[in-house]
Amino acid sequence: MIRVLLAEDQGMMRGALALLLGLEEDIEIVAQVPTGDGVLPAALRERPDVALLDIEMPGKSGLDAAAELREHLPECRVLILTTFGRPGYLRRAMEAGAYGFLVKDGPVEELAAAIRRVLGGERVIDPALAAAALSTGPSPLTDRERDVLAAAGDGSTIADVATRLHLSESTVRNYLSSAIGKTGTRNRIEAARQARHNGWL
Amino acid sequence: MIRVLLAEDQGMMRGALALLLGLEEDIEIVAQVPTGDGVLPAALRERPDVALLDIEMPGKSGLDAAAELREHLPECRVLILTTFGRPGYLRRAMEAGAYGFLVKDGPVEELAAAIRRVLGGERVIDPALAAAALSTGPSPLTDRERDVLAAAGDGSTIADVATRLHLSESTVRNYLSSAIGKTGTRNRIEAARQARHNGWL
DNA sequence: AGCACAGCAGGACATTTGTCCCACGGAACC
DNA sequence: GGTTCCGTGGGACAAATGTCCTGCTGTGCT
Numbered sequence: 001m002i003r004v005l006l007a008e009d010q011g012m013m014r015g016a017l018a019l020l021l022g023l024e025e026d027i028e029i030v031a032q033v034p035t036g037d038g039v040l041p042a043a044l045r046e047r048p049d050v051a052l053l054d055i056e057m058p059g060k061s062g063l064d065a066a067a068e069l070r071e072h073l074p075e076c077r078v079l080i081l082t083t084f085g086r087p088g089y090l091r092r093a094m095e096a097g098a099y100g101f102l103v104k105d106g107p108v109e110e111l112a113a114a115i116r117r118v119l120g121g122e123r124v125i126d127p128a129l130a131a132a133a134l135s136t137g138p139s140p141l142t143d144r145e146r147d148v149l150a151a152a153g154d155g156s157t158i159a160d161v162a163t164r165l166h167l168s169e170s171t172v173r174n175y176l177s178s179a180i181g182k183t184g185t186r187n188r189i190e191a192a193r194q195a196r197h198n199g200w201l
Numbered sequence: 202m203i204r205v206l207l208a209e210d211q212g213m214m215r216g217a218l219a220l221l222l223g224l225e226e227d228i229e230i231v232a233q234v235p236t237g238d239g240v241l242p243a244a245l246r247e248r249p250d251v252a253l254l255d256i257e258m259p260g261k262s263g264l265d266a267a268a269e270l271r272e273h274l275p276e277c278r279v280l281i282l283t284t285f286g287r288p289g290y291l292r293r294a295m296e297a298g299a300y301g302f303l304v305k306d307g308p309v310e311e312l313a314a315a316i317r318r319v320l321g322g323e324r325v326i327d328p329a330l331a332a333a334a335l336s337t338g339p340s341p342l343t344d345r346e347r348d349v350l351a352a353a354g355d356g357s358t359i360a361d362v363a364t365r366l367h368l369s370e371s372t373v374r375n376y377l378s379s380a381i382g383k384t385g386t387r388n389r390i391e392a393a394r395q396a397r398h399n400g401w402l
Numbered sequence: 403a404g405c406a407c408a409g410c411a412g413g414a415c416a417t418t419t420g421t422c423c424c425a426c427g428g429a430a431c432c
Numbered sequence: 433g434g435t436t437c438c439g440t441g442g443g444a445c446a447a448a449t450g451t452c453c454t455g456c457t458g459t460g461c462t
Contacts, residue, residue: 010284015309016217083211108216142438155390158419170441177420187420187448189356189390343408359449371411378450388418388450 002119005031005048007039007065008081009057013104017052017111024112036060040068048076050115055082055089063092070097077118081111085126087133088199100124139200140182148175150201153192203320206232206249208240208266209282210258214305218253218312225313237261241269249277251316256283256290264293271298278319282312286327288334289400301325340401341383349376351402354393 004021006029008014018029031042037059043051051069053062060068066078079100080093093101099118102110103126114124141149151161158176162169176188185191195201205222207230209215219230232243238260244252252270254263261269267279280301281294294302300319303311304327315325342350352362353373363370377389386392396402 010305011307012282012305012309012312013214013217016214016221019221019309020217081213104211104213106212108213108220111213144439155386155388155394157387167439168441170443171439173420174441175439177422180420185356186358187356191356193356345409368409369411371413372409374450375411376409378452381450 001028002026002050002115003028003030003046003048004115005029005033005039005043005046005051005076007033007036007052007057007062008054009034010054020108021112021115027112027115034058036062036065039065040072043069043073043076047073049119050077050079052079052081052111052115055080055084055093063089063096066093066096066098079114079118079124084199085129085132086197086199087129087136088139090125090129090133090199091138092199101126101129103129136198139195139198141179141195141200145175145179145182146195146201148172149179149188149192149195152176152188153196153201202229203227203251203316204229204231204247204249205316206230206234206240206244206247206252206277208234208237208253208258208263209255210235211255221309222313222316228313228316235259237263237266240266241273244270244274244277248274251278251280251320253280253282253312253316256281256285256294264290264297267294267297267299280315280319280325285400286330286333287398287400288330288337289340291326291330291334291400292339293400302327302330304330337399340396340399342380342396342401346376346380346383347396347402349373350380350389350393350396353377353389354397354402 004027006014006018008017014032014034018032021027022029030046030048033039033042036057039051039053053065055062062080066080069076069078078098079102080098081102081104082089083104085103090101100114100123102114102124117124147165148161151164158169158172162172180186180188180191183191183194185194205228207215207219209218215233215235219233222228223230231247231249234240234243237258240252240254254266256263263281267281270277270279279299280303281299282303282305283290284305286304291302301315301324303315303325318325340347348366349362352365359370359373363373381387381389381392384392384395386395
C-alpha cells in the first residue's frame with residue numbers, strides 16, 4: 001500500500017481526489033489537510049510515502065511545506081499538484097526537493113500513475129513545462145524587489161508599501177523602478193502581473 | 202437516471218467530478234465539456250436533465266451558457282459550480298435562471314445531493330452567500346464603467362484602453378474616476394480588485 | 403415639455419508614479 | 433585592497449493618473 005498525504009485547500013477538489021485515489025487498490029490516503037501549515041504535523045504523525053501538495057493554500061505554500069518535509073521527513077516523496085504551471089513554481093519546487101510537478105489540467109489518470117512513478121524514484125515533470133522553466137530563466141529580482149513588488153501589486157500606493165515594509169518612499173520607488181526595468185514592463189501593475197505569471201512572487 | 206452535463210475547464214477537476222458522480226446509482230454523466238462555448242451544442246445533442254456549469258471557463262462564461270440554456274433548452278436545470286462565491290456571480294446566476302449555486306469549497310457529498318434537489322425543483326444556495334449577495338447590493342457601475350475598468354485593471358495605460366475601446370482618453374479618465382468613486386477606492390487597481398471581488402466584472 | 407441619466411469629450415489642475423541621478427555601508431569574491 | 437552587488441535613502445524632473453468642471457447628444461420616464 002502506498003501511503004499518501006493530500007494537501008489541498010479546495011474542499012471539493014480535495015474530497016474528489018481522495019475518493020478517486022482511494023479507489024486504487026495500492027493507494028491509501030492517510031491524511032488530508034486543507035492548509036500548508038498542517039502538512040508537516042500530519043506527515044510526522046502518519047509518515048506517508050508520498051505527499052501530494054497544492055501550492056496555493058492558506059498558511060504556508062505547498063513549496064514551503066515541501067522544503068519542510070525534505071528537512072524533517074526526507075524519505076517522504078513530494079509531488080506538487082498545482083493549478084498554474086508557472087515556470088518559477090517548477091523551479092522552486094525542484095529546489096525544494098520535489099520529485100514531481102503536475103498541473104491540474106491533465107487527466108486524472110495521470111495522478112495515480114505519477115504517484116507510483118515518484119515512489120519508484122522517478123521524476124515526473126511535464127516536458128513542455130520544464131522547457132518553459134528553463135527558457136524563462138531564474139527570477140532576475142532581488143529579495144527586496146520581490147517584496148516591494150508583491151506589496152505594491154494590489155493597488156497599494158507607494159506610501160502604503162513604505163509604511164508596511166518600513167522603508168522610505170524613495171527606496172520603494174527605486175525598487176519598483178528597478179523591478180519594472182528588469183521585467184521589461186511599463187508600470188508596477190504589469191511588472192507584478194508578469195512576475196506572478198512567472199512564479200517569481 | 203439523472204442525465205447530467207458537466208462543464209469545467211480544469212481537466213483533473215472535470216475528470217474527478219465525472220468519475221465521482223458516475224459512482225452514484227441514479228446519476229449519469231452524458232457530456233463533459235471544457236469550454237463555455239461547448240455547452241449549448243452538447244446540451245442540444247444530449248438533452249441532459251441537469252447542467253453543472255463552472256463560471257470561469259475559456260470561451261463563454263458559465264453564466265452566459267446558463268442564459269443560453271434557459272432560452273434554448275428551458276427544461277434543463279442549471280446548477281452553477283464555482284471557485285469563487287462572489288456576490289455578483291450569484292446575482293447574475295439567478296438572473297440567468299440558474300436553480301442552484303455551489304462553491305467548490307464545500308464537501309463533495311453536497312454535489313450529488315444538490316443535483317437531486319435541483320432536479321426536484323428545489324433551489325440550492327448557500328445561505329451565507331445569499332446574505333452576502335443581498336447585502337452587497339447590485340453593481341453600481343454602468344456598462345461603460347464596467348468595460349473600462351475591466352480593460353484597465355491589468356496594467357494597461359489610459360491610452361491603451363482608449364485605443365482598445367475606441368474612446369477618447371478624456372472619456373476613459375472620466376469613467377475610471379467615476380468607477381473609483383463608486384467603489385470607494387483610491388485608484389483604478391483597487392477599484393478593479395473590488396469590482397472583481399464582488400463579481401461585477 | 404421637462405427631467406434624469408448614460409455615453410461621450412475637452413480643459414485645468416493637483417497628485418502620484420516612474421526615471422535617473424547621487425550617496426553610503428556592508429557582504430562577497432577575487 | 434579593490435570590485436561588484438545589494439540594501440537603503442535623497443532630489444529633480446517628466447509622465448501618467450485622478451478630480452472637477454463644462455458641454456453636447458440621445459433615450460426613457462412622467
